[in-house]
Amino acid sequence: MSVHIGAQKGEIAETVLMPGDPLRAKFIAENFLEDAVCYNEVRGMYGYTGTYKGKRISVQGSGMGLPSISIYGHELINEYGVKKLIRVGSCGSFQPHVKVRDIVIAQAASTNASVNRNRFKGMDFAPVGDFDMLMGAVAKAMDMGINPHVGNILSSDIFYDDDPNAWKLWAEYGVLAVEMETTALYTLAAKFGVKALTVLTVSDSLVTHEALPAEDREKTFTQMMEIALDIA
Numbered sequence: 396m397s398v399h400i401g402a403q404k405g406e407i408a409e410t411v412l413m414p415g416d417p418l419r420a421k422f423i424a425e426n427f428l429e430d431a432v433c434y435n436e437v438r439g440m441y442g443y444t445g446t447y448k449g450k451r452i453s454v455q456g457s458g459m460g461l462p463s464i465s466i467y468g469h470e471l472i473n474e475y476g477v478k479k480l481i482r483v484g485s486c487g488s489f490q491p492h493v494k495v496r497d498i499v500i501a502q503a504a505s506t507n508a509s510v511n512r513n514r515f516k517g518m519d520f521a522p523v524g525d526f527d528m529l530m531g532a533v534a535k536a537m538d539m540g541i542n543p544h545v546g547n548i549l550s551s552d553i554f555y556d557d558d559p560n561a562w563k564l565w566a567e568y569g570v571l572a573v574e575m576e577t578t579a580l581y582t583l584a585a586k587f588g589v590k591a592l593t594v595l596t597v598s599d600s601l602v603t604h605e606a607l608p609a610e611d612r613e614k615t616f617t618q619m620m621e622i623a624l625d626i627a
């Protein structure tokens with residue numbers, strides 16, 4: 396057991412899908428993995444290991460925000476030997492051409508959080524996704540007839556911002572969408588020499604104010620799940 400994960404050594408695969416929502420982890424395990432076994436229920440942050448097309452894969456909820464994914468990512472890499480982490484999340488669109496239910500692949504992740512400023516003594520680190528997995532995810536999406544949006548995203552420390560127009564500065568610089576974890580995931584991967592990629596589905600738009608309900612966010616983002624499982 397690690398501090399936050401109740402698995403024994405060897406119970407977690409080298410490749411782990413990481414949705415923020417633990418119920419999305421359960422959905423992926425029940426609908427995509429064969430012989431899935433639940434290895435973690437600590438804090439209700441479900442983790443499962445099973446097989447997909449014969450390959451051993453785990454799926455672990457990350458929780459919301461940079462500190463939460465940092466804790467699970469750190470323990471997966473350092474306590475369980477995980478080598479590939481693929482976030483499967485939801486995001487809010489910043490751009491008119493990025494529509495609800497579209498797929499976004501995070502080439503890089505900007506942030507308004509101070510964690511990396513602290514880590515790098517006031518300097519800026521540019522967290523980027525793994526290039527091979529990025530290419531694989533784009534190719535798989537195209538095979539499925541999907542044109543994914545690939546580019547910079549914002550990993551925000553704030554869901555309910557005091558300034559309702561704060562997002563527009565990022566939008567002006569071409570940032571595609573907002574979520575809350577990837578900058579930490581990519582930084583952890585760089586520090587520990589493992590691979591990470593984030594694949595997102597647009598759940599709402601800050602441009603049009605459209606939004607999908609929680610059940611859709613938990614269960615209907617199956618294209619993103621298929622892309623992630625393919626590159627796993």
Ligand SMILES: O=P(O)(O)O[C@H]1O[C@H](CO)[C@@H](O)[C@H]1O
Binds near residue numbers: 415416574
């Ligand atoms: O749907 P998940 O993966 O949780 O991702 C997004 O949704 C949560 C906010 O509602 C944040 O965790 C954000 O990153």
Ligand SMILES: O=c1cc[nH]c(=O)[nH]1
Binds near residue numbers: 486488554573575
């Ligand atoms: O962090 C998030 C995730 C989805 N939608 C948002 O607006 N923000």
